[in-house]
Amino acid sequence: MVSVHFSALKKISCCLALSSALLASVTSAQAADNFWQAIQQKGVLRCGAAPAAPYVMRDPKTQQYSGYFAELCRDFAQNVLKVKVQFVDASWDTLVAGLQSDKWDLAMALNQTPERALAIGFSSPAQDYxxxxxxxxxxxxxxxxxxxxxxxxxxxxxxxxxxxxxxxxxxxxxxxxxxxxxxxxxxxxxxxxxxxxxxxxxxxxxxxxxxxxxxxxxxxxxxxxxxxxxQGVSFGVPRSVSEADLDVLNIYLSQRRATGEIDRLVNQASAQANAAK
The missing domain is CATH 3.40.190.10 (Periplasmic binding protein-like II)
Incomplete structure (x- = not known):
């Protein structure tokens, strides 16, 4: 009787462990499939910002961000996701790590490289470097x-x-x-x-x-x-983002490229950078 009792307990423990693992896997998959939905619930899109004209620029007096990637991030947040945008100060050394540690949702203006692709995902290119x-x-x-x-x-x-x-x-x-x-x-x-x-x-x-x-x-x-x-210059995204969610950003960028809107933003940012100099 004792051996049967312990055998039954062992089976129950295994079932519980398996159920917990499956639940965690489902929860993780749901989170990955609902990347934009989670941001919409929070009401803010966080964009990691490392200044480099004309991609990302910060006014030293007002601390306001501009540049064509900043404008794309702002427009995507406000007009697609219908949320506020928050630019988070970053450096080129921390853009990838900050994305991995959930300090921001998107990393702006990253060149696509195989080394970075081992750690993060990429949108389709906004521009080509x-x-x-x-x-x-x-x-x-x-x-x-x-x-x-x-x-x-x-x-x-x-x-x-x-x-x-x-x-x-x-x-x-x-x-x-x-x-x-x-x-x-x-x-x-x-x-x-x-x-x-x-x-x-x-x-x-x-x-x-x-x-x-x-x-x-x-x-x-x-x-x-x-x-x-x-090389493509893209938004960096967490590797866990699903293809369906990534498609949302990719479609947005491809449409902006096709209409010439990104070229207009590049010229605008370039003129602004020259004026500042």
């Missing part, structure tokens, strides 16, 4: 050239790039004939182009776009083909 060329339209050596990298890879063409950067690495892999002038910083690279000691400035497309907008009389931005170091 790539390296671009900036040239002086009045320079006869580059005036009228197309967008192919081979168009610029000539012995008489000099490229200015910040030494040791991703741009330097990408450029060095494709330029076979042209000269590469490696500079210690962005300012030196830009001055080399302005003084015509260099014919092409090589930098991130967003950075070059800002510089081109600030100097419309002579500066021209070229997106080389094939693309150099092209």
């Amino acid at each position: 790539q390296i671009s060329f900036l040239v002086n339209k009045q320079n006869p050596k580059v005036n009228g050239l197309g967008s192919k990298i081979t168009d610029y890879d000539k012995e008489e063409v000099t490229f200015a790039v910040m030494s040791g950067t991703a741009q330097d690495k990408a450029l060095s892999a494709v330029i076979k004939k042209g000269k590469i002038m490696r500079m210690p910083g962005n300012d030196e690279s830009r001055l080399a182009l302005m003084a015509r000691r260099a014919d092409v400035l090589v930098d991130a497309s967003d950075t070059n776009h800002l510089f081109a907008l600030a100097n419309p009389d002579w500066a021209k931005e070229v997106l080389p083909t094939p693309a150099l170091a092209k």
Whole structure:
């Protein structure tokens, strides 16, 4: 009788443990499937914000956030989820960790990389990051050239790039004939182009776009083909977010891209950043 009693207790304990595990699994799945619903119940969408123009900018006087990713986060919160938006101060070193520890719901303006994808999920890209060329339209050596990298890879063409950067690495892999002038910083690279000691400035497309907008009389931005170091710039999301919930954000972004709204926001943010400088 005693052995039967303990055997029955053991079976009951196993059933209880299994039930608890199944309940926890169901609860976790429900939470993952109701990501936006949980945010709507709280009434606020928290967006992790690490300043970098023109993606995310913060006014030092008012502490208000702007930039095209900030505007997208604000619009998505107010017009899709119908909740308030809260920008949470972050740094580029903490954006991923803060998302994992539930300090914010979305991380703004993260480049898609395989390493980050091991820890978090990504929305579809709001914009594409790539390296671009900036040239002086009045320079006869580059005036009228197309967008192919081979168009610029000539012995008489000099490229200015910040030494040791991703741009330097990408450029060095494709330029076979042209000269590469490696500079210690962005300012030196830009001055080399302005003084015509260099014919092409090589930098991130967003950075070059800002510089081109600030100097419309002579500066021209070229997106080389094939693309150099092209990556999607997206919202980071927790890995637990379901495909159905992720679709909500992806559809929103794809529609904004298709209508040209994101391009308008990029230009607006770029003009604002130049005005601030």
